[in-house]
Amino acid sequence: MNSDTAVSTGCPFCGTGCALSVSCIPKGYKVKGDADNPSTQGDLCFKPIQMATALDTGRLQTPLYRRDKNDPFTPIGWDEAIIILADAIRSLPKEALYLYLSGQLLSEESYLFTKLFKGYIGTNNVDANSRLCMASAVVAHKMAFGSDGPVGNYRDIDDADVILISGSNPAWAHPVIFRRILARKKAHPQTLILTIDPICTETAEKSDHWIALNSGSDTMLYNALFAELYRRGSCDTDFIHRATEGFELTLAEAKNTPFDEAIAACGVSPENARILLDAFGSDKKIVGLWCQGLNQAEDGVMRNLGFINLFLATGRLNATKGLPLSLTGQPNAMGGREAGYLSNALPGYRDVRNTQDRITCESHWKLSEGKILPQPGITITDAIDQIHAGEIRLLWVACTNPLLTLPDLNRTRSALENPDLFLVVQDCVLSETVQLANLVLPTHAWGEKEGSMTNSERFIKRVRPFKSPIEGAKSDTEIILLTAKALGFEGFDYPDIQSVYDDYKQLSAHRLCDQSDQKYTTLSYQWGGERLYQDERFATPSHKAQFHPVVSTAPKIELEHFVLLTGRTKKQWHTMTRTGLVPELLKSEEKPYLLMNAAEAEALGIQEGESVLLSNELDALQLDVRFGLLAPRHVFAPFGYPQVPVNSLIAVKNDPFSFQSALKSAYVSISRLSK
Template structure:
């Protein structure tokens, strides 16, 4: 066995991993105990990375060879790399020649490595001479970038993870840190345990698991963050809690801001934000009077039509109180993706240039042109993500190159995005997984390497650069992302008649060295860093200038900022409500967010059934009182409709949500949730209904809020089909089910099972589909042959099929289909999921409306993914458990092991413990 140190490809915490491999196969993964981001810990996603590299998944889900489509809608066929890149070169050259360089666009990803990013940025801006290169980081971090630049002068988070240990107050806002950045949350839990005097304030419209650690929870109404921050500053001014000496010595613009916040009285803030004046006062006091206050924030601030204002208004609080540039203090933007920071470093956005240079600055453009050896770089800002796809939908952009991202799932307003992909004359998708929705629109598919195979660097939330190292060879014909871009660029140089050789790179290190030189003298100067130093000394933070032996943990400790006069600037921003407020026709505020065990569009995590245990299927969550008023029951199908479209999804009660609020996880794209409208139009997952309204400064869309209506869906016919399949068939079957989903008014398809591979397909409609559709579903689950029991009643539209496989003296259920009546699903699914003896239930399995046998108890929701512990087992243990909250939790962990591995389920366990204690006391 070989061990290779690398980095996790999920969130911006940037955890180190040790990859175990045997020859060409990844066999295991564990946390790197020497990596300062995680010290050996991994969350549920990171700890299952090796399972996503299993041979069956590589064979079925990976894109392994270049593929071409002659015509849209047809199946692609395999071509050589020479043919693929030749076609791409000729087509892009023709479009550029006929329509100009701005007729092409590159949409890339925060999951690319810094070296990949650098080449794409140089390809677009240096060779083609267009700034139409943007990234899915636009959906993630662009408001954080703009907020830092507006106030502190540069896109440079001034804090580090060690500040969690030194903070006297942690202010978490717009971030479900417990789920989005679990390993950092573990560190917060430990810091709180060591220092019970630490105050934690959590501010978010949803009472998520992160609230479990908070001393104060502020359930503000969606989009009211700026008013909250101004209200906090108003109280700080009134009470004399601002730091006048710091303000005078190190900032500008405070008087203008004071005039704005004067109007944000506690009464006004209370009414606008929906919180009490007492809680507002407490939050202000803790923030201002703590020895050191650290704020942590993410998409709740960023994904907003006021995203830049929200970020800047929060930073104002740190400048006003002097909580910046010292241990335990500062505004800490939690990066959403593994290398969104690296992309920002190389200027991989449509309005930026390398090393935090501004496109609008002539000197900055001249510096980049000189570094690259080109006459100039274009000064016109390129199309940002939303603008790029709108331009393609309008016919302005003719050719799109999409790398390592899935806009047909992740972009808002999917009808526009899909119209763009359909209208573009040529779409290249450079991707590791063949199963993403965007692949369906590609004229050319280019296979890229992925985690465990790549070589380069990434930068995490605390400005720490880590090496990504390959543990195994690239499978099939896959190539590294930088290599694909370099060869395309070299061919395009020749085709366009350019004499330059801008892309003479043989290794990722040669690319990184050029990037390093671009940072000389800049705020992120890394000229003292090298691959050799990263290999010998481990991950390093920037800046790390020539002559430095280590990077800088914190920025602005001397009170000097990267601005013209060295002072930070207060941002005098105004409060504005959400772009699409609730109204009588659309009375609910819909927000989107993450699930604990999944990542983005789930192209990787979605291959593992074990990661669907905690939240097994798509749902929309509502406040129980809202459901009651609308006569909705748990599991009812509802139409969730905005001004842009409608989806059908089951409803689930959630006490996390306030009145008139709803939540759908961001991960549910058309790969997992689909259907068709009454007119036959295809439904495209949750982002069919989100708005593309965006912040005017950062251009980041308001994915966190859309006004919707929620009405019960009258779909009397339903179907559920579940079954175990051989590993090499499960993903292929899911792809076939995905093609069937559009035949129903509602359909979802997800992986199923933990140690075995399974598929769960659910559908509903106004009436039963054609007989051949049901027959195809049965064939996909091998529900045919002598081992299958059947029941059918065509007049009632009912059909049942059960596949039993004998194991010794017993028979076990391997697959089943319930059509027309799915009321028995809980106990029948339990028979299959728990692999219980099923032979004695033969007739009962086929009987419509059959009641569950007493011997078969449906499993509760899975709470602990690592040890497969359901909530009913936890409840049973707690019912006989005495002692304090900590003692009961310790007993629970000792008996069932839940919460003892990655710790992601600990907040939920604590909530369950607290829920039991009052009941026992009342008894």
């Protein structure tokens, strides 16, 4: 790339989807925000700026192979690596194969994986790490509106009167969105920022009100507000009758617990409950944002629906009164969902259980009718169980690190170490999962490959290379195409990424996520327009939005245990395989920690900075204590540190609708270390 040429591309981190402009400079690369992009308008955070300094650090540069996981790796050539992979796939029945993908893959890559496995190989045993972060939001959107897809867009923040953040810390996880929130507050000081969270996060600290609640009581809070809004006459009955169904049953369920009793069980103060009621009972524009605090739960779908119910009940699904806007965790989790990479999905927001959806994809891929199976594949946590049972015998992991992100990591490790499992890992760096592999396929990284991504507001942008690929690695796309060819499949003769996109976009035609009229060379597009369902015609069979009764829950706080909340830190990204190599991003975040209320720590004789043992029936970990402000009997620890894998304390407890794991509600004990 010429030093005076700036390349427009996209950030590889959170689902905000910042557009970037990258230029060569004498000592590396200069990363700026792309001001021409209408979605993020030139803003960006520090992670991509610093990441450009370490693009070649710790990279894998040759395929590695070993038959026995106890043996050392042997470097091999690409031809041999592809033959080994294809032979392993051919040697097993298709129900013994499993593919685990990532929201960091580009849409074209996810599409090709979906086409290869669900179409040509004929197994739906495909899932993605979106199962750990966005699956509950996906199911809730489908139940309420008939389709996946966040309703609003970032511009709704710019004229919001109230910004309600529930179960999310965008100051850390979506910093550009949070800066946009603060900019609205600065320009319009009357704007009210409300944060519902068990932790007084940086987001909560900078809000007008931190509304503390007990973890797991979200549905009870939403139901209490729903019923009280109705009692006050604050529901939008015209909208409810005109555009929705299911209100009466939902209201009856919400009324089951008296308001004062429900609020007390949630740990929410009467004053904070009044603030929420006054906001929803007004004509003010409310933008509701949420993320993993609602999604990563045993009742994650119910939490999502309870939050959405408040907006439906008050007619907030438009530019005037506001709307709910789900925040996406990973940079291309939206694009992956559009491409069909979850275990039940097909491209264009289709479903394997729908006969016409299967026929459409089979016809497009020139496959015989019936090739795509009608039963969803198993999800990733069930796949771990089936590895232990000897049912899954080949696991192909691409661009993710399940050895640190899945729950019950000791059981996960023992599954990946299973000598009868052939583990293939496709990645650009030596992750913890790579170290357990039989076959390692080194890939191009951010800055070296091209394609497209979709962000939290449904905006699609091009991702372009700005540096030469590292020697010895191949792009994810090339690896998929070579494998398909080695398996003898026709239909994978794509000369370039544009041809992949042009093939993929045809399956989006006439779907909610339609991008079929877009040109790859100029791709910069928000599918669905600024807001979905502006005509109040929804993707449900009746074309009406659906209320769903939500069962109230509020777990009792156990005085002998603490509730462990998990999440990531401000500067690091997931399991630190890339950001952990950048000294500037490690500053003040070199070590994991345990955040506790000072009074609760001191009652146990624990001082700030002291090491403690955090334990339950699954594992025990040593962490240094920091003091913070949390709801009573709650603690927090970041999950991404390989030396202290916090998810080893998290049992496998999944939502019954989305099968997303509850990563924020483990019970733990805390004890001082013997001196």
